[in-house]
Amino acid sequence: MSTTELAWFKSSYSGSSGDDCVEVAIAEQAVHVRDSKDVSRPAFAVGREGWRSFVRFVDHA
Known part of the structure; x- marks a missing residue:
């Protein structure tokens, strides 16, 4: 799947x-993760379990 076919979204904590x-x-x-200010730059992908671990870590930081 190319990154242009993905449904991208920002966090509800992101300002306007x-x-x-x-x-x-x-x-x-x-x-998949990308810079919202420059979507022409390559995105990177993280396995779903790695992402869950990251979110748990950030949520408790």
Whole structure:
């Protein structure tokens, strides 16, 4: 699946001022992450379990 076919979204914590934000797209096997200010740059993908671990860590930080 190409990254242009993914449904990208920003966190509800992201402001509307265009500051530093990332967008994510959840696919069957991975979570894709990209820079919302420059979507022409390559995205990267993280396995779903790795993403869950990351979110749990951030949520408790």
